[in-house]
Amino acid sequence: MTGRREGSPFSGLSTVALKEAADHMNSARIHLVMLLVLLTAIGSVYAAIGQIKATIGEDQFLFLRLFTTAQEPLPSFVSFLGFLIPLVAIALGFDAINGEYSRRTLSRVLSQPIYRDALLTGKFLGGLIVIAICLLTLWLLVTGLGIVLLGLPPSGEEIARELAFLFASFVYAGVWLAVAMAFSTLVKSPATSALCALTLWLVFTVFWPMLAPLVAGAIAPVDLLDPMTAVHQIAVQQGLSRISPNVLYGEATLALLNPATRSLGLLFPSQLSGALMGAPLPLSASLGLVWPQIAGMIAALIVLFTIAYVSFQRQEIRA
Amino acid sequence: MVPARFRSSFETPSKLLAAAVLAIGLGIGATPPASAQSAATTAGQQAPTGLWLTTRYPDFSAQAGKDVSVDLTLSNHGLPPQRVTFGLDGLPTGWTWEIDGGGKPVRAAIAGVDSAVDLTLKLKPPADAGADKPVAFTLSGKGDGQSLSLPLSVTLTKTEPAKLTMDPKLPALRGTAKSAFDFDVTLKNQGQEDTTVNLLSKAPDGFQVTFKEGYGSQELTSLPLKAGESKDLKVAVQPPDSTQAGQYPVEVAAAAGDISANAKLVLDITGRPTVALTGPEGRLSGDATAGQERTFTFTVQNSGSAPARDVALSATPPSGWKVAFNPEKVDDIEPGQTASVAVSMTPSQQAIAGDYMVSVRANGPGASDSANFRVTVRTSTLWGVTGLAIIGIAVLVLGFAVARYGRR
Numbered sequence: 001m002t003g004r005r006e007g008s009p010f011s012g013l014s015t016v017a018l019k020e021a022a023d024h025m026n027s028a029r030i031h032l033v034m035l036l037v038l039l040t041a042i043g044s045v046y047a048a049i050g051q052i053k054a055t056i057g058e059d060q061f062l063f064l065r066l067f068t069t070a071q072e073p074l075p076s077f078v079s080f081l082g083f084l085i086p087l088v089a090i091a092l093g094f095d096a097i098n099g100e101y102s103r104r105t106l107s108r109v110l111s112q113p114i115y116r117d118a119l120l121t122g123k124f125l126g127g128l129i130v131i132a133i134c135l136l137t138l139w140l141l142v143t144g145l146g147i148v149l150l151g152l153p154p155s156g157e158e159i160a161r162e163l164a165f166l167f168a169s170f171v172y173a174g175v176w177l178a179v180a181m182a183f184s185t186l187v188k189s190p191a192t193s194a195l196c197a198l199t200l201w202l203v204f205t206v207f208w209p210m211l212a213p214l215v216a217g218a219i220a221p222v223d224l225l226d227p228m229t230a231v232h233q234i235a236v237q238q239g240l241s242r243i244s245p246n247v248l249y250g251e252a253t254l255a256l257l258n259p260a261t262r263s264l265g266l267l268f269p270s271q272l273s274g275a276l277m278g279a280p281l282p283l284s285a286s287l288g289l290v291w292p293q294i295a296g297m298i299a300a301l302i303v304l305f306t307i308a309y310v311s312f313q314r315q316e317i318r319a
Numbered sequence: 320m321v322p323a324r325f326r327s328s329f330e331t332p333s334k335l336l337a338a339a340v341l342a343i344g345l346g347i348g349a350t351p352p353a354s355a356q357s358a359a360t361t362a363g364q365q366a367p368t369g370l371w372l373t374t375r376y377p378d379f380s381a382q383a384g385k386d387v388s389v390d391l392t393l394s395n396h397g398l399p400p401q402r403v404t405f406g407l408d409g410l411p412t413g414w415t416w417e418i419d420g421g422g423k424p425v426r427a428a429i430a431g432v433d434s435a436v437d438l439t440l441k442l443k444p445p446a447d448a449g450a451d452k453p454v455a456f457t458l459s460g461k462g463d464g465q466s467l468s469l470p471l472s473v474t475l476t477k478t479e480p481a482k483l484t485m486d487p488k489l490p491a492l493r494g495t496a497k498s499a500f501d502f503d504v505t506l507k508n509q510g511q512e513d514t515t516v517n518l519l520s521k522a523p524d525g526f527q528v529t530f531k532e533g534y535g536s537q538e539l540t541s542l543p544l545k546a547g548e549s550k551d552l553k554v555a556v557q558p559p560d561s562t563q564a565g566q567y568p569v570e571v572a573a574a575a576g577d578i579s580a581n582a583k584l585v586l587d588i589t590g591r592p593t594v595a596l597t598g599p600e601g602r603l604s605g606d607a608t609a610g611q612e613r614t615f616t617f618t619v620q621n622s623g624s625a626p627a628r629d630v631a632l633s634a635t636p637p638s639g640w641k642v643a644f645n646p647e648k649v650d651d652i653e654p655g656q657t658a659s660v661a662v663s664m665t666p667s668q669q670a671i672a673g674d675y676m677v678s679v680r681a682n683g684p685g686a687s688d689s690a691n692f693r694v695t696v697r698t699s700t701l702w703g704v705t706g707l708a709i710i711g712i713a714v715l716v717l718g719f720a721v722a723r724y725g726r727r
Contacts, residue, residue, distance in 0.1 A: 009725055117725055262673040271667070274637025276674040276693065285672040288698055295706025302713035306720045313724035 020126025093180030481510030590625025639667030
């Protein structure tokens with residue numbers, strides 16, 4: 001099985017990635033999902049601008065409000081992204097490998113001078129390219145809408161924070177793409193892998209916020225006579241909820257887009273004594289605050305990709 | 320002739336009132352012809368009948384240089400209306416006289432039955448009339464067959480010259496440039512005339528002088544003073560805050576027309592230290608990392624007029640913070656000099672990123688200042704390194720997988 005062959009394992013990587021990206025760009029599936037994302041995003045930003053114009057007189061970070069202001073019944077732009085980015089990523093990746101199986105095209109592709117490493121990595125990179133293009137377009141669209149409708153240019157720090165937010169969104173999408181691709185290698189049927197990925201998405205989006213306190217209560221019960229057990233339970237609950245990439249992404253966007261955010265965890269009043277509330281944090285401090293979240297997402301992305309990789313490398317593909 | 324009770328009062332020692340009674344008695348009783356008197360008088364009747372010309376004060380003194388007026392009463396009891404023509408004898412030369420009745424000069428008057436006519440004798444002494452010498456004259460009235468006469472005497476006296484005095488109770492006060500200097504001053508009008516005095520002051524530049532009533536809060540510029548009256552005033556002097564130590568004279572005066580009184584007040588201002596606390600390079604903000612000591616150099620400046628001694632430094636840090644000063648106490652700062660203090664702040668290990676306010680104070684006797692120092696806390700980069708390590712581990716796992724399963 002392990003016949004060593006010549007050449008780089010990544011020869012043909014760019015060919016696969018670009019072809020994959022081009023295929024995605026032309027597929028009706030992605031058009032549909034992106035249309036959904038674009039419409040909701042524009043709707044929420046438009047509503048946010050109306051709200052900003054009506055209520056806010058002066059704000060140092062007016063542009064960041066575009067992303068975080070919600071107007072009933074629409075949620076804010078970042079909540080939309082947290083909800084819909086996984087959908088786009090799953091749509092891009094759920095049949096990446098098992099789709100090739102079911103179309104019986106995998107052996108044909110691999111009969112070309114392309115290694116499996118390059119095929120899997122190329123498919124993953126192709127998905128990331130599409131996601132990057134979509135997010136960048138969306139980001140430019142929102143910023144442009146903000147400039148046109150608010151009549152103000154964003155400040156340098158606002159742009160830096162928005163770029164950091166863009167990067168966090170990209171990593172978040174990458175995590176879900178890796179999830180979808182892992183399922184597409186582990187599960188043979190594309191329909192099943194899509195369902196698995198969607199189930200995970202639903203669990204993390206809808207049920208995880210309910211499950212985390214429940215599980216935390218079971219793991220770390222509160223002793224009424226010892227207040228520290230309550231603190232411990234909250235810490236456990238927070239740790240559990242941070243398994244969900246949605247929570248990590250939500251915390252990252254909160255700290256990046258709301259500069260007054262000073263902490264994402266449990267705080268004691270003693271830590272707040274003498275603190276100037278509402279004073280915006282410098283960008284570097286905000287980045288330091290969200291770095292654990294982003295690092296966690298990057299690590300999760302790599303680990304998920306490794307799972308997909310190991311699984312794919314060990315599969316029998318001569319079908 | 321004269322009723323008994325009149326006689327008894329006649330025998331009493333001479334008094335002003337008695338003199339008036341005497342005038343009545345003389346005016347009527349002393350005239351030689353019996354017919355001059357009303358004949359209806361009988362000893363048995365209580366009310367006397369007759370015609371009288373009277374005044375209350377027949378012998379009086381008046382101010383020199385002024386017109387003299389004497390109130391007269393022509394009264395008629397029980398007689399038919401009597402016409403009386405007036406005359407005045409015995410006035411020294413240069414004096415003029417006039418009798419006014421009902422607001423106009425009159426030469427004669429008629430007293431009706433049981434009624435009295437009020438008259439005023441006006442005398443105008445010459446400008447060079449000698450003072451302190453009684454001038455005697457007789458006012459006479461000629462009626463229908465009777466003659467009335469009223470001897471009068473006026474003594475001209477010199478008027479006291481108007482005089483004001485101003486006496487401070489405590490003419491010199493000592494205090495710092497920020498003290499209140501309140502001088503109590505008694506102002507007295509020792510003349511015989513009411514007057515209105517203006518209050519004036521002369522003080523070094525920048526000194527504010529205000530006059531107040533002794534127990535009032537209203538500021539005064541002038542006040543009326545009756546003859547012989549005295550009033551307590553409060554003179555509040557406010558020197559500028561930056562006044563150097565020394566003695567400063569303040570002159571206050573009260574003037575009414577061409578007379579005035581003044582008083583000299585002295586403010587003995589002692590020096591006063593003023594300390595000002597500034598942060599490093601004049602800024603009041605700095606960076607620190609949670610759990611790590613950071614030293615800022617604060618400057619204590621004495622901008623006052625006296626040395627600041629024993630200026631102790633203290634701080635109100637957020638809980639869990641450590642703030643140390645080196646030195647903890649500055650022994651001596653001369654006026655215009657500065658002293659540097661190293662302030663070492665150690666934010667709490669649990670401090671969250673962002674801005675905290677640390678209040679720093681410099682306290683000396685008589686002088687203090689505080690500064691709110693804003694510390695931007697940065698959290699340790701340990702978590703950043705941990706994040707990188709986690710990513711590194713993930714990459715290692717991937718590398719291992721590639722090495723183990725790669726190039727199939």
